[in-house]
Amino acid sequence: MPDPLPPTHQTPDEFRAAGHAAVDWLADFLAGIADRPITPDVAPGDVRASLPAHAPEVGEPFEALLDDVDRLIAPALTHWQHPGFYGYFPGNSSPPSVLGDLISSGLGTQGMLWSTGPACTELETHVLDWLIDLCGLPDRFRSDGPGGGVIQDSASSATLCAILAARDRSGGAAALPSLRAYTSSQAHSSVEKGVRVAGFAVDQLRSIATDADHAMDPAALAAAIAADREAGLVPCIVVATVGTTSSGAVDPLSAIAEIASAAGAWLHVDAAWAGSAAVCPEHQHLLDGLDRADSYCFNPHKWLLTNFDCTAFYVADRGPLLDSLSILPEYLRNAASDAGEVIDYRDWQVPLGRRFRSLKLWFVLRSYGAEGLRAHIRHHVAAAAALADRIDAHPRLELAAPLSLALACLRHVDGDEATEALHAAVNATGEAFLTHTKLDDRYVLRVAVGGTWTTTEHVQRLGDLLEQLA
Amino acid sequence: MPDPLPPTHQTPDEFRAAGHAAVDWLADFLAGIADRPITPDVAPGDVRASLPAHAPEVGEPFEALLDDVDRLIAPALTHWQHPGFYGYFPGNSSPPSVLGDLISSGLGTQGMLWSTGPACTELETHVLDWLIDLCGLPDRFRSDGPGGGVIQDSASSATLCAILAARDRSGGAAALPSLRAYTSSQAHSSVEKGVRVAGFAVDQLRSIATDADHAMDPAALAAAIAADREAGLVPCIVVATVGTTSSGAVDPLSAIAEIASAAGAWLHVDAAWAGSAAVCPEHQHLLDGLDRADSYCFNPHKWLLTNFDCTAFYVADRGPLLDSLSILPEYLRNAASDAGEVIDYRDWQVPLGRRFRSLKLWFVLRSYGAEGLRAHIRHHVAAAAALADRIDAHPRLELAAPLSLALACLRHVDGDEATEALHAAVNATGEAFLTHTKLDDRYVLRVAVGGTWTTTEHVQRLGDLLEQLA
Numbered sequence: 039m040p041d042p043l044p045p046t047h048q049t050p051d052e053f054r055a056a057g058h059a060a061v062d063w064l065a066d067f068l069a070g071i072a073d074r075p076i077t078p079d080v081a082p083g084d085v086r087a088s089l090p091a092h093a094p095e096v097g098e099p100f101e102a103l104l105d106d107v108d109r110l111i112a113p114a115l116t117h118w119q120h121p122g123f124y125g126y127f128p129g130n131s132s133p134p135s136v137l138g139d140l141i142s143s144g145l146g147t148q149g150m151l152w153s154t155g156p157a158c159t160e161l162e163t164h165v166l167d168w169l170i171d172l173c174g175l176p177d178r179f180r181s182d183g184p185g186g187g188v189i190q191d192s193a194s195s196a197t198l199c200a201i202l203a204a205r206d207r208s209g210g211a212a213a214l215p216s217l218r219a220y221t222s223s224q225a226h227s228s229v230e231k232g233v234r235v236a237g238f239a240v241d242q243l244r245s246i247a248t249d250a251d252h253a254m255d256p257a258a259l260a261a262a263i264a265a266d267r268e269a270g271l272v273p274c275i276v277v278a279t280v281g282t283t284s285s286g287a288v289d290p291l292s293a294i295a296e297i298a299s300a301a302g303a304w305l306h307v308d309a310a311w312a313g314s315a316a317v318c319p320e321h322q323h324l325l326d327g328l329d330r331a332d333s334y335c336f337n338p339h340k341w342l343l344t345n346f347d348c349t350a351f352y353v354a355d356r357g358p359l360l361d362s363l364s365i366l367p368e369y370l371r372n373a374a375s376d377a378g379e380v381i382d383y384r385d386w387q388v389p390l391g392r393r394f395r396s397l398k399l400w401f402v403l404r405s406y407g408a409e410g411l412r413a414h415i416r417h418h419v420a421a422a423a424a425l426a427d428r429i430d431a432h433p434r435l436e437l438a439a440p441l442s443l444a445l446a447c448l449r450h451v452d453g454d455e456a457t458e459a460l461h462a463a464v465n466a467t468g469e470a471f472l473t474h475t476k477l478d479d480r481y482v483l484r485v486a487v488g489g490t491w492t493t494t495e496h497v498q499r500l501g502d503l504l505e506q507l508a
Numbered sequence: 509m510p511d512p513l514p515p516t517h518q519t520p521d522e523f524r525a526a527g528h529a530a531v532d533w534l535a536d537f538l539a540g541i542a543d544r545p546i547t548p549d550v551a552p553g554d555v556r557a558s559l560p561a562h563a564p565e566v567g568e569p570f571e572a573l574l575d576d577v578d579r580l581i582a583p584a585l586t587h588w589q590h591p592g593f594y595g596y597f598p599g600n601s602s603p604p605s606v607l608g609d610l611i612s613s614g615l616g617t618q619g620m621l622w623s624t625g626p627a628c629t630e631l632e633t634h635v636l637d638w639l640i641d642l643c644g645l646p647d648r649f650r651s652d653g654p655g656g657g658v659i660q661d662s663a664s665s666a667t668l669c670a671i672l673a674a675r676d677r678s679g680g681a682a683a684l685p686s687l688r689a690y691t692s693s694q695a696h697s698s699v700e701k702g703v704r705v706a707g708f709a710v711d712q713l714r715s716i717a718t719d720a721d722h723a724m725d726p727a728a729l730a731a732a733i734a735a736d737r738e739a740g741l742v743p744c745i746v747v748a749t750v751g752t753t754s755s756g757a758v759d760p761l762s763a764i765a766e767i768a769s770a771a772g773a774w775l776h777v778d779a780a781w782a783g784s785a786a787v788c789p790e791h792q793h794l795l796d797g798l799d800r801a802d803s804y805c806f807n808p809h810k811w812l813l814t815n816f817d818c819t820a821f822y823v824a825d826r827g828p829l830l831d832s833l834s835i836l837p838e839y840l841r842n843a844a845s846d847a848g849e850v851i852d853y854r855d856w857q858v859p860l861g862r863r864f865r866s867l868k869l870w871f872v873l874r875s876y877g878a879e880g881l882r883a884h885i886r887h888h889v890a891a892a893a894a895l896a897d898r899i900d901a902h903p904r905l906e907l908a909a910p911l912s913l914a915l916a917c918l919r920h921v922d923g924d925e926a927t928e929a930l931h932a933a934v935n936a937t938g939e940a941f942l943t944h945t946k947l948d949d950r951y952v953l954r955v956a957v958g959g960t961w962t963t964t965e966h967v968q969r970l971g972d973l974l975e976q977l978a
Contacts (some may be wrong), residue, residue, distance in 0.1 A: 048603035050539040059605045061527030064614035069520040073865045078706035082849045085630035093638040097877035107611060114627035119616040131616030133518035137530045141577060142535035144814050146589040146601030157584035160555035168563040192859035227837040228860055235858060237707015283839055345613050346861055367697040369753055369945040379552045388705060389662035391699055391816055407567035467805035475839040
């Protein structure tokens with residue numbers, strides 16, 4: 039008979055010692071992160087070349103692993119938690135979130151069904167209801183009515199689920215060739231990816247024109263829908279964006295909801311980044327009209343101090359979602375599900391299995407409290423506003439779009455070449471990291487303020503760099 | 509100007525202290541888990557009733573959170589890490605995996621592109637190549653050829669990606685109504701869910717009959733494909749299973765590959781649970797024929813000591829996968845991607861964002877070493893074999909299917925009612941937890957041996973319980 043446990047299996051006491059060492063390494067990493075370059079000096083293949091070609095035959099001590107993280111991995115990462123990271127959108131992490139996730143990993147709960155982890159399911163429902171209050175979201179998304187919330191891995195997956203529910207509500211596979219989807223030309227690429235996954239041809243997604251501020255033009259949407267209906271086609275879903283990726287533009291939800299509703303189309307609202315700002319009452323007007331949406335998502339893993347992955351996805355009516363995503367094989371049947379008294383979140387998402395992700399969100403909401411979360415958002419918004427003022431006042435810089443919350447878009451007045459050179463020069467300092475986009479066919483730098491460790495002083499330093507290097 | 513950081517923001521030193529407390533709580537939890545009942549004594553709504561209706565206005569200390577985990581959450585979970593958990597398939601966790609995940613959370617890397625985390629991407633590619641060697645998988649899945657591996661969140665998502673690649677290789681949305689998919693009647697529900705997500709009607713999935721041992725009947729597959737081709741339909745994908753959920757049956761891959769290949773259909777092999785056993789040379793024969801498959805997945809998060817989520821997904825040719833899943837908006841363009849020299853894993857999955865999941869897998873492979881992983885599998889297989897012998901020898905119990913690796917299926921000789929009563933009696937002890945299925949239309953108990961902390965003695969104790977309670 040083999041050993042009852044593999045010889046290298048760690049005991050609880052060994053876990054305790056290794057865990058303390060891992061926490062200490064992370065604490066030191068966080069304490070020193072501002073002194074690291076944000077992007078690593080590595081070429082493709084460098085990391086692999088530093089690793090052995092095969093897994094070891096015999097287990098290695100934990101110290102060797104931690105040493106290699108320190109020596110080979112951390113120096114070869116782009117540091118999303120660096121206070122000078124302004125690229126893409128923020129990917130927040132925070133101590134309470136990291137530790138909530140640690141406990142989730144240690145509990146090792148798989149929450150596909152209520153019965154496979156009752157607290158896993160109920161805490162998720164509960165904190166998603168908490169977010170409705172915190173963010174002033176419509177009551178129709180609350181779990182005590184026909185709607186409810188679920189944590190998805192990403193806004194991409196939430197948008198896909200909305201598309202699937204809308205598709206199947208509109209007749210499903212049989213009707214698919216006649217269905218049409220609508221989103222603005224500034225919408226996130228996940229909308230196109232989602233409709234493709236769902237079986238639509240690319241030309242079944244209508245790209246709606248935007249206004250001067252890059253927000254969807256409702257008149258253009260109404261015209262596209264009218265033309266399609268005229269042609270006997272079926273408007274299936276409209277995806278509106280609150281806070282577009284390129285410039286943070288906000289589609290006019292009320293006007294869009296009116297048009298979508300009249301056409302019988304599902305309205306999904308993607309506020310992946312901007313949605314976190316709704317913890318502040320002064321920003322909740324961005325969501326005016328959301329009370330007529332069928333579904334909504336935003337990412338606490340972007341700007342609400344919660345580690346990836348954590349997308350809050352809400353539906354006003356869970357019926358169509360469950361109709362699309364439920365399958366009940368015998369091996370998953372159980373008394374609680376059969377009684378219809380519980381939520382089984384496997385029916386609210388594409389995968390079957392799921393982590394206990396609400397734990398980290400619960401830790402964040404309780405550790406910071408509503409006032410801490412509002413302070414987090416407000417200090418970034420204020421810092422970005424101050425930066426935008428400096429850009430506006432500088433003779434060789436200009437804002438490329440209206441400041442949106444904590445996202446400032448800028449360019450060099452001398453044109454794309456100068457903007458690209460400025461981009462390279464800022465990133466080369468290692469102190470700040472920007473990514474780019476194109477707006478009105480011009481190269482634009484994005485400054486997405488929102489890092490967990492980004493202080494007002496860091497943003498001021500970025501302003502100094504931009505002024506000097508322009 | 510607001511404070512530079514929210515008032516409750518934890519410093520690195522506070523993180524260190526809270527982290528040690530969290531690790532200590534987990535170590536104690538693991539040390540005592542065998543003494544907890546496996547399933548909690550809670551009714552739907554109990555957990556929510558114990559929680560405040562609103563998030564707190566002011567942040568709370570970490571001790572309060574940990575205390576509530578201990579008091580409200582842990583007692584209301586089904587304990588997948590309990591050594592007496594034999595339900596579903598195992599959902600392994602292990603100390604090195606938990607700590608690898610902790611470091612991943614702390615680093616806060618988002619690895620959608622090589623450039624957003626070079627080590628995140630390269631370590632993933634590297635350890636997936638390691639698994640090819642460890643498990644004796646075909647070289648065609650290695651990343652140095654046209655194929656390669658990627659970590660997905662679940663076998664459901666891996667199967668979906670295979671379906672999407674196959675669908676689009678067969679003509680995509682335009683051809684969709686004529687496409688047909690094939691899987692056995694014993695395949696996992698994720699196959700049906702995957703084709704539905706991809707826009708197929710349910711009747712475009714052919715359910716193929718199985719033999720007496722519940723494995724796909726190749727003759728039935730060949731007949732179904734021939735009939736469809738005769739009718740002018742297009743065989744798009746065959747999904748074969750190595751280790752079915754109900755009984756661990758193994759579809760005959762070589763024969764199936766021959767048929768799929770002749771029909772021009774994609775062959776995806778789902779070995780979600782059984783695939784981990786291939787770390788042992790004596791079990792690699794289960795994958796005979798895999799060298800002709802187009803894609804393959806198995807879940808280290810089931811039986812290879814790695815926390816959920818971690819599905820290893822391989823393709824023999826990444827071209828069709830990338831054709832299905834790539835979109836390149838301007839805001840994601842970067843020099844490394846433009847040069848075509850790197851893997852951008854966002855193009856290998858449905859979501860855009862992604863965690864640094866290879867870190868936990870790397871920690872597991874290095875901590876246990878190949879010999880530790882083999883010992884892990886072998887002790888479960890041996891313990892399950894001993895249990896199967898006892899079932900076989902018992903006058904009131906019988907095996908309901910051939911023992912498959914460490915999965916034993918049994919029933920009471922007196923029929924379904926007696927089997928259901930036995931099921932309830934075993935689970936009521938709190939010492940062991942079984943789930944059920946139906947095989948040949950009869951109620952069957954599944955014993956999936958494979959928990960990280962499950963020793964030979966625990967399985968012997970389950971044998972005692974079964975004998976006494978039968």
